[in-house]
Amino acid sequence: MTAILTNLFDGVAYGMLLFVLACGLAVTLGLMNFVNLAHGAFAMAGGYVCMVLVNRMGWPFFAALPLAFVSSAAIGIALERTLYRHLYTRSHLDQVLFTIGLTFMSVAAVDYIQGSSRVFINLPAALQGQFDVLGVGIGRYRLMIIVICGLLTIGLQMVLAKTRFGSRLRAAVDDPRAASGLGINVPQVFAFTFAFGCGLAGLGGALSAEILGLDPYFPLKFMIYFLIVVTVGGSSSITGPFLASLLLGIGDVAGKYYVPKMGPFVIYTMMIVILIWRPNGLFGRTAAR
């Protein structure tokens, strides 16, 4: 029983992490209809910023996390203004080619500057180790991930559903021409949304270094996971990717624990089964636009 609960806990933490990493991609892909395969590069940028601040400049871990968000968002907005916005109207193939090229460039750049070996962020002692609750092992770091990511998800849902910005964004997505006719600055809304998605990726990158490892190949290694989350969740809302992340996280951990020989295939099997059952993802509408 305790083994089941320990695994459930690990799975939820892993799923939450996947969600923060991938939900920016869900936003650009689903809401903005833009294929950004360089999403993982923004996550990596956040991870390395956090590592440099904590390990080399002696910042406390919790102070470095917001900066990981801000710096990835800043890189995001700079690239959106200079490069990405020219591609909004281009075909998906152009977008794929452009962003995958960007990914390779980021890999080479980080490899050149930081070297290719894997780095770790020095965690405060309070976040290390496990404590027992009725025999269930609770990892402190994983608990922190669940708390941070849980709060973020609630906040994100509130912003999209309840705020003025949320309704502007939804309007801009559904019909950009009518929205701009109503006085909504559509490019600005998109730029802001894109930057926010990149920021989330950066935060996810910083949080994931401890669990997934951080090296220059991060964007290539984990791109597949981000894409699985978005395809399984359906890309038209935030709830879809959130539930998909949880499902995949728990499924992946349980699969590796109970059937280690099947290990990595559990997540792919789940994806295939779900997509046969619901080709547009768990919560997908038929094509966003």
Add this chain to the structure above:
Amino acid sequence: MFERKQLSHKASRAAAVAAIAGLAGLAPAKATDSVKVGLILPMTGGQASTGKQIENAVKLYMQQKGDTVAGKKIEIIVKDDAAIPDKTKTAAQELIVNDKVNFIAGFGVTPAALAAAPLATQAKIPEVVMAAGTSIITERSPYIVRTSFTLAQSSTIIGDWAVKNGIKKVATLTSDYAPGNDALNFFKQNFTAGGGEVVEEVKTPLANPDFAPFLQRMKDAKPDAIFVFVPAGQGGNFMKQYAERGLDKAGIKVIGPGDVTDDDLLNNMGDAVLGTVTAHLYSAAHPSQMNKDFVAAYKKAFGNRPGFMAVSGYDGIHLIYEALKKTGGDTDGTKLVEAMKGQKWESPRGPISIDPETRDIVQNIYIRKVEKVDGELYNVEFATFEAVKDLGKTKK
């Protein structure tokens, strides 16, 4: 203005052409008194640290010993294959056909070393393997000589050591690829022969993001120790999560071949690795004067500690130098391989030799424990198994 610009552009192009022609004119004149070594290494990609260590070590050796042997100037040509066998093959072809190299050397991973094997046989030039570690490699061409190690060497020894030192129940966690399976099989063979029991066997995918569920399974199986082989880069992740899950406090030790505590990464792993026992060919803490000098020179030149890949590269270039000395500068490939067989020398890792039968390395394997020395983590050697041959060779 426009025209002048074009003119100067033309002039510079003419100069460039002249320069290239000049270089080309020089090259053949020099070719007769130089020996070329093509170094094929992963300089980018996941194995890049291997490539960098070997390149550094070769540079260091040539700085120390000079670049002339038996009247010939040694020329190194480095090619990056990113550890992808197709690229290895192309690089080897270019080196042999265009650059007319006398040796091919390096090879970060087993598939890369195997991809170049038929070319070495065809061109009749020595292939000096400085990293890749599966047993089969030297059997794929009579021109392959190895200065690194085989996984069988360290895995069998840690298996023997474990049963003799009170470790009866072991869970294994190995990466699911050829070297991982080699390590697992050789360990199991010796460990169970000595009366040990493998209670849990997990193979993790090579691109594994998270060890948590596997480690939880190990914890619940309650073994005396976990036998681990993961590629050097993943060792840090493994050890961190091992500590996070409290396996160290549950009294489950970590044992394995030394890749998991490579000197390259050891210092970043944190105190959780303290007490890890591994069997391996080299530790930066090896207590010989030669090694102390080697470590100091390497640190001074490149800013960090050498790992076992650096030593393998250092010994590889040494073997090339010695072979040339023995042939008196003759670059006939078959004679060079003959000259390499049976070579014996003192390396920073201790005494080593090349087995004349298998062209594979014979070396001491040390049992080491991670300890803190002057505030840094080191693999401190405490037992030695002398002159270990590769046990993985198929019996002829």
